[in-house]
Amino acid sequence: MNDQGETRQSKRQIAAHPRHWAFWGQRTRLKVYLLITEVIAVGAMIWFGLTTPAPTSDDWFRFTVLAVCATVHIQLSRRQEERRRSTRKPTVHIDLTGIWSFPAVVVLPIHLALLLIVLSRTQRWFVARRPLYRFTFSAASMLLGAMVTYAVLMVFEPHTWTDLDVPGSFTQFGILLIAGVVYFVSQALVIGAGAIALSTTTPTIRTVLGTKEDNELEALTIGLGMMSAILLVNLPAALAVMVLLSVVGNRIAEVRQLQVDVRTDPKTGLLNMRGWHEAAQRALERAGRADAPAAVLMVDLDHFKSINDTWGHPAGDDVLERVAEALRTETRPSDVIGRFGGEEFVLLLPEADSGEAVTAGERIRRRIAELQVSTTDKRGGPVDISERTTSVGIAVYPDHGRALDELVQLADAAVYEAKENGRDQVRVAAR
Structure with a gap:
């Protein structure tokens, strides 16, 4: 055999x-x-x-x-x-x-x-x-x-x-x-x-x-x-x-x-980048026709690799699922949520200006920090993962750009700026 x-x-x-x-x-x-x-x-x-x-x-x-x-x-x-x-x-x-x-x-x-x-x-x-x-x-x-x-x-x-x-x-x-x-x-x-x-x-x-x-x-x-x-x-x-x-x-x-x-990410049930880009592009076009703002938020989990290294990849997957649930809870039905890849998530908030986007970003950051994820370690024993920090980057249409890819790049750059300045914070892209 x-x-x-x-x-x-x-x-x-x-x-x-x-x-x-x-x-x-x-x-x-x-x-x-x-x-x-x-x-x-x-x-x-x-x-x-x-x-x-x-x-x-x-x-x-x-x-x-x-x-x-x-x-x-x-x-x-x-x-x-x-x-x-x-x-x-x-x-x-x-x-x-x-x-x-x-x-x-x-x-x-x-x-x-x-x-x-x-x-x-x-x-x-x-x-x-x-x-x-x-x-x-x-x-x-x-x-x-x-x-x-x-x-x-x-x-x-x-x-x-x-x-x-x-x-x-x-x-x-x-x-x-x-x-x-x-x-x-x-x-x-x-x-x-x-x-x-x-x-x-x-x-x-x-x-x-x-x-x-x-x-x-x-x-x-x-x-x-x-x-x-x-x-x-x-x-x-x-x-x-x-x-x-x-x-x-x-x-x-x-x-x-x-x-x-x-169009869906299998781990989190959120849109994958293909599905998110299609839905976000439609939402951005609607904002353009209505002469309304829209915000792109990039959400990056700080030190996520340490979760996989310390407790194993199944524990990391559980954290990702809980973060996805938190994003659904803290957003509106009209918001477009997707998994950008790895430990990064991306959102498009229709009709959200810079101030409203910062408020949403802070709400998401606090929500993720409050999560307590019950999972297992590498040996199958119970473990609770909590107090995780998040860096959030924001780019707003049309202030920072008019193309979706440009807004995503600027929001991603704002995330790196947040990380370079100590992590666990919300940053708006430079104009």
């Missing part, structure tokens, strides 16, 4: 031993939350299984149709899903199998709906590329979301989508819409506001609830699921079209994610 094969086998042997599971390395509060959530999910499944009437032959037929559609979708989109998951940062991940699990919840008895989710998740395990504890929890969250949605739907019983008049069609659509919102929100709360918030030191809206694109994709998935539910009741054979749409949807989601990845 070659060295690479031996390495893979060694990793599998380590992962198979319970002592080496990644779960034990998580924070205590997160481990408790995950276990409680999974126990509640299992308990609710048992309760629903014992109290729900036995399925009819029609129920089993519809279950089979959905199971076949879900399987075809999962297998045909397997490669796309592998690539999406392999490049995705550890945050919200939208799985398009909701196109099949949602109609199961609103049409089938709940134990068949839960069985469909289990079958779908079992197939997804082979492309998950995630630790077992995370995969198990995400499955539990989907099951909980399904049961909560089913419980809400029971309030509106009976519901049907055949032989409806106009008022009845609006009523039933409203019920479906309520179910979709409940299905969406329940999983967002369990995963985002629960697990992701507990796993990060300073959770942000983006990391907890996902990006705008993530939520648009989830809304689209539930919308297609609503259509699948109606077709399942009235025209099951037409679900073949939904299978085609689901596979195409996976490919579109992959392309969209790749487009985001090309």
Whole structure:
């Protein structure tokens, strides 16, 4: 066996031993939350299984149709899903199998709906590329979301989508819409506001609830699921079209994610220089048309190399992530933030003159100084990194220049001036 094969086998042997599971390395509060959530999910499944009437032959037929559609979708989109998951940062991940699990919840008895989710998740395990504890929890969250949605739907019983008049069609659509919102929100709360918030030191809206694109994709998935539910009741054979749409949807989601990845720095989630330059150039052009100022800030972490040398590169990466979170917190939605490279960050602040840019720079400098980053040292032991200083350089449009590259160079020169004068300060470029 070659060295690479031996390495893979060694990793599998380590992962198979319970002592080496990644779960034990998580924070205590997160481990408790995950276990409680999974126990509640299992308990609710048992309760629903014992109290729900036995399925009819029609129920089993519809279950089979959905199971076949879900399987075809999962297998045909397997490669796309592998690539999406392999490049995705550890945050919200939208799985398009909701196109099949949602109609199961609103049409089938709940134990068949839960069985469909289990079958779908079992197939997804082979492309998950995630630790077992995370995969198990995400499955539990989907099951909980399904049961909560089913419980809400029971309030509106009976519901049907055949032989409806106009008022009845609006009523039933409203019920479906309520179910979709409940299905969406329940999983967002369990995963985002629960697990992701507990796993990060300073959770942000983006990391907890996902990006705008993530939520648009989830809304689209539930919308297609609503259509699948109606077709399942009235025209099951037409679900073949939904299978085609689901596979195409996976490919579109992959392309969209790749487009985001090309413009995004993988360590911090901020724009990389390509993405930042494009966005900043557009913002600067808008400022020019409006005859308004704009400021470029270069933010450089002082003595950053000492972090890597003292505690290791993983600790340095944690510091960079926390600094990126601080920059998002201390800026406006219209500000353009990017990672310039290494330990440098660059921002463009529309409609900010020299005084406002200095105020923003000082606010960022103080915020970074207040950070306390909990991470690990070279031997894996816990360590807190704090009281880090920052040098900030500023160049303002149109006072210092009109071209974006010129402003970036002048802001960078102001950073070096700050460092030469003792660091931990904000400097404005010379006119």
